[in-house]
């Protein structure tokens with residue numbers, strides 16, 4: 001057996017990936033359309049996720065996030081490279097994934113015919129719980145995600161956000177040590193989103209679970225993640241804490257000014273600021289060192305400049321700024337959706 005005698009499995013990281021390569025083969029030409037070229041969706045990926053982390057995979061559409069997690073969960077075989085989950089080699093033994101991790105994919109139509117309650121209970125049974133424990137786990141997760149009112153409804157008759165929430169509930173039963181969640185909050189309202197993040201965090205805090213989260217929602221990523229890997233064209237182009245990544249763009253501060261009518265350029269200091277600003281109608285955006293930003297805020301919040309000012313906002317760089325600074329495709333940056 002692989003690693004049955006491996007003494008250090010207990011100390012192994014939650015996930016360890018080395019040299020992962022996956023190329024989708026070219027498609028066949030179809031009537032009138034040329035053959036689709038081969039796509040190298042994982043291009044030598046190396047990653048380590050520590051136990052107990054909430055670790056994010058961030059990147060634009062088509063960056064290779066889902067391809068990566070499908071290899072991490074034993075669903076897709078890499079062309080080359082290794083995947084170890086809690087010390088288990090999932091390329092050699094993909095069948096072990098089922099007891100090591102819970103995976104919530106982008107599509108989850110498998111549960112469509114079941115009611116919300118049965119989806120959670122059946123998943124718990126499939127994860128090895130006896131009937132009584134499965135019912136208890138079902139009741140607990142439905143209460144936690146405030147789904148009791150929908151318990152008897154089939155998933156296929158729910159709204160998109162409700163359906164997604166029911167799928168999250170099913171993914172969370174059975175206490176798997178690793179939760180792999182691909183865009184779990186898609187389509188959910190803020191209340192449901194908060195319930196999901198609280199439930200995820202509880203599993204980490206109370207049960208020591210590790211969470212690997214795929215997202216392109218920048219705001220969400222900044223608030224919930226311990227560390228984040230930025231993917232672009234099948235490669236990890238950065239991996240750090242959100243704060244560490246933001247530090248890579250320096251300690252610049254973004255200052256946005258919105259003028260009531262037009263900027264008071266007759267004030268010399270404002271005219272000087274204009275040179276450094278990117279303007280869009282009445283809106284100016286400035287990237288400044290913290291002391292310059294402080295001085296600029298002082299300038300525009302008093303006297304005649306203040307009279308001309310409609311609004312201002314001071315912000316530290318976002319992960320979106322980082323992504324662009326790291327050289328992510330300009331078109332890809334549009335894939336980073338704000339909440």
Ligand SMILES: Nc1ncnc2c1ncn2[C@@H]1O[C@H](COP(=O)(O)OP(=O)(O)OP(=O)(O)O)[C@@H](O)[C@H]1O
Pocket residue numbers: 024025039040041059060061062063064065066067068216
């Ligand atoms: N089954 C497939 N056959 C061929 N190419 C594929 C297949 N699945 C994905 N791809 C291609 O592989 C690349 C990576 O896709 P993937 O779905 O992993 O990206 P992603 O980062 O998850 O994107 P999104 O944010 O849109 O979900 C893309 O160029 C995509 O078109």
